[in-house]
Amino acid sequence: MAVLVLSDDQRRKWDSSDDALFYSQPRFVQHLDEAFRQRLTALYRERLPADAVVLDLMSSWVSHLPEEITYRSVIGHGLNAEELQRNPRLERRWVQNLNTDQVLPLDDASVDATLIVAGWQYLQQPEAIAAELLRITRPGGQVIVSFSNRMFFTKAPQIWADGSDRDHLEYVGTVLLSQGWSKPEVIAEETRHAGLAGYFGGKGDPFFSVISAKR
């Protein structure tokens, strides 16, 4: 049983219709700008060993993994089968609405690293997901939750929709800690616009990441 952190009100979202409807049409777009994506790929290059079994939870058609590294295995999850089918890195994939079913179809201690990018902000039962991730992670394995300052507002629970960037970092860390993950490491950085504007001080999407390990 997960330790509950959120109140019922904090889990509510403006659009309470089934998330599967919202994601029924594939969106072949980038949700984060190039500067953010480059920063994220650099983080993965630094933190993920090549022999890792990687789970890309709440994924899409896009992979942020470094192209030059072949991991032991990359498993993907999302809410739209067509998007996942198009993702070049996924060897296995499945579709599951995590707001209606939090039990992941993966064995205990079978994953080395779970990556969540611009996804945590849509979780209504984050405690149960964090507890499941702890179950499927090998001791010494990690979870890396990354996000920027944007969201599909109507689909974000109140805890996220009402919070600042700093609140988001604290909230993700609190939920992970509450389920037994290690004290999180937090990365909060500005990025430089990846195009010409970057040379003139233009900013890209801000980069936030919360990283915890299974002791």
Ligand SMILES: C[S@@+](CC[C@H](N)C(=O)[O-])C[C@H]1O[C@@H](n2cnc3c(N)ncnc32)[C@H](O)[C@@H]1O
């Ligand atoms: C903004 S997209 C980010 C996709 C991808 N991680 C990326 O970096 O481009 C949000 C993703 O969260 C996932 N998602 C949102 N609501 C979900 C839900 N109720 N259950 C499972 N996944 C959900 C979907 O996979 C969706 O593609």
